[in-house]
Amino acid sequence: MKIHPYAFCSLLMLVFIPFSSVTLCKAAERPNLVSIVTDDQGRWAMGLYGNKQIQTPHMDQIGREGAVFMNAFVATPVCSPSRATFLSGRYPTELKITDYISPDEAKSGLGLATTTWPQVLQKNGYQTALIGKWHLGEQNRFHPRQMGFDHFMGFLSGGTRPMDPTLEINGETKKRKGPLPDLLVDDAIQFLQQSKDKPFALCLHFRAPHTPYGPVPEQDAAHYQGMDIDVPITPGVIPEQIKKSNQDYYASISSVDRNIGRLLKELDRLQLSDNTLVIFTSDHGYNNGRHGISTKGNGHWLAGGVTGPKRPNMWDTSIRVPLVMRWPKVIEPGTQFDEMVSNVDMFKFVLGALKIPETENLALHGIDYSPLLFGKPVKSRTALFGQYDLHNNGLAYMRMIRTPQFKFVKHYRAKRMDELYDLEADPGETKNLIRRRTNAKWQKTADSLEQQLIDWQKSIHDPILEPAYQ
Structure with a gap:
């Protein structure tokens, strides 16, 4: 009869095998x-x-x-x-x-x-x-x-x-x-x-x-x-x-x-x-x-x-x-x-x-x-967050929120760099919808994502929100 090794360890413990042997069995189970x-x-x-x-x-x-x-x-x-x-x-x-x-x-x-x-x-x-x-x-x-x-x-x-x-x-x-x-x-x-x-x-x-x-x-x-x-x-x-x-x-x-x-x-x-x-x-x-x-x-x-x-x-x-x-x-x-x-x-x-x-x-x-x-x-996770401060070879302060459908990237201390992508329609991220922000639909989407992003930044005490970084 074949006994599973984990069951064998249990049998050893039942018959009071010395502690060192039991320890080895438990180690093998982990x-x-x-x-x-x-x-x-x-x-x-x-x-x-x-x-x-x-x-x-x-x-x-x-x-x-x-x-x-x-x-x-x-x-x-x-x-x-x-x-x-x-x-x-x-x-x-x-x-x-x-x-x-x-x-x-x-x-x-x-x-x-x-x-x-x-x-x-x-x-x-x-x-x-x-x-x-x-x-x-x-x-x-x-x-x-x-x-x-x-x-x-x-x-x-x-x-x-x-x-x-x-x-x-x-x-x-x-x-x-x-x-x-x-x-x-x-x-x-x-x-x-x-x-x-x-x-x-x-x-x-x-x-x-x-x-x-x-x-x-x-x-x-x-x-x-x-x-x-x-x-x-x-x-x-x-x-x-x-x-x-x-x-x-x-x-x-x-x-x-x-x-x-x-x-x-x-x-x-x-x-x-x-x-x-x-x-x-x-x-x-x-x-x-x-x-x-x-x-x-x-x-x-x-x-x-x-x-x-x-x-x-x-x-x-x-x-x-x-x-x-x-x-x-x-x-x-x-x-x-x-x-x-x-x-x-x-x-x-x-x-x-x-x-x-x-x-x-x-x-x-x-x-x-x-x-x-x-x-x-x-x-289910509704959003992922990310950040990157490029300071060794340049200057960039980016914060990101990604949902299953959208991605919004905020570029701090940089003008006209923010990004919004509809990942379902544009999985290759080739069309930055921020440039269409005059469209009420994209304006509302960007504003909502940006607020969620800011809430997350506050939750981790992101220093980029401090006045010294603005």
């Missing part, structure tokens, strides 16, 4: 977590979301063997503030990290200074690790080992070389030979092997596909040799330039995907897959020619083959991200969720999924949508 985050990967740059040219079989595997979220967003379209929100459940202005942390800011002492969900997991008996990118402060008090991670291997700043990188390993800075994604996953596999008998939470944060995209191993670039990349071509850009940029971008993503495959295979080999929630997402979206700009929320106009002025933005291409999850013990393969979710939800979501009580006295935002994984409904 779910593990693997959180994989890429850097600068748009939702459109993944096969499962409809891209027929990019090779992402293992990213797709996570969603096909589990769940795909069709409407996942981030609260801000640039790395440091988005990562801070992901780990803390708070908005960028609350954390005083509203743009990427520059080297000068890191040196002067800017960093993430609040409770993170890895800290809560650590206090609840989880072995925790961050492998890869941090970019949330470089002083000792902001080091990952001080922010909830038992193990850290990677880099504290915004980036390192995609090939032969310099990394912090066991507290020492070392130059390593090889592709960065491979080196990170080598360490991640070692962490899994060492932690397999304890509940663990692994955060694997890749640098790719951030610029520079390469070099990448030939096996990853080979997928796209000679391929005519199908990308939107906006007026003024040089098609060959955009196609080549996306070709290199795809190769970088495939280098990550291949390594995700290695990690999933190791989870299978260690017989950890069934009880491990694997989350794959990105820190924000990307354009790479879409809307006629480069990169993300701090992108530049592209025209005539040159890099033009910045175009601060919160288009869906910059804030919409892939989000897929696999948890064989819980999630039915092929599940799809259409609910709007945000990375500000991640703190509450992780605690809810792992059945860990929320820590008291934490000012967390967002919702716990983990009941969806267990087949239970959650309250």
Whole structure:
């Protein structure tokens, strides 16, 4: 007769097996977590979301063997503030990290200074690790080992070389030979092997596909040799330039995907897959020619083959991200969720999924949508909010509200820049209806959304509303 392992643990407790054995059983029952985050990967740059040219079989595997979220967003379209929100459940202005942390800011002492969900997991008996990118402060008090991670291997700043990188390993800075994604996953596999008998939470944060995209191993670039990349071509850009940029971008993503495959295979080999929630997402979206700009929320106009002025933005291409999850013990393969979710939800979501009580006295935002994984409904979200202050390479103060039908973006300290889009009629956000505000319908819509936005800003004590910022 075959006895389920969890039932076996219960039998052990009934016959008074020593406490240490019971502890091991309880540890085996507790779910593990693997959180994989890429850097600068748009939702459109993944096969499962409809891209027929990019090779992402293992990213797709996570969603096909589990769940795909069709409407996942981030609260801000640039790395440091988005990562801070992901780990803390708070908005960028609350954390005083509203743009990427520059080297000068890191040196002067800017960093993430609040409770993170890895800290809560650590206090609840989880072995925790961050492998890869941090970019949330470089002083000792902001080091990952001080922010909830038992193990850290990677880099504290915004980036390192995609090939032969310099990394912090066991507290020492070392130059390593090889592709960065491979080196990170080598360490991640070692962490899994060492932690397999304890509940663990692994955060694997890749640098790719951030610029520079390469070099990448030939096996990853080979997928796209000679391929005519199908990308939107906006007026003024040089098609060959955009196609080549996306070709290199795809190769970088495939280098990550291949390594995700290695990690999933190791989870299978260690017989950890069934009880491990694997989350794959990105820190924000990307354009790479879409809307006629480069990169993300701090992108530049592209025209005539040159890099033009910045175009601060919160288009869906910059804030919409892939989000897929696999948890064989819980999630039915092929599940799809259409609910709007945000990375500000991640703190509450992780605690809810792992059945860990929320820590008291934490000012967390967002919702716990983990009941969806267990087949239970959650309250429908009527709006998402976002913000971005671009101050390192320009000047922009944007606040956003997005409903299922509309998006309104308020540009503070800038004239004639506010934006209103009807996402049902214009999902590509090509027609700014603010310019039609003389139309009574759009006037009423914009005014209503702006008031909701202001109410939200007041609720988080957004400093942009203070007279000093006007």
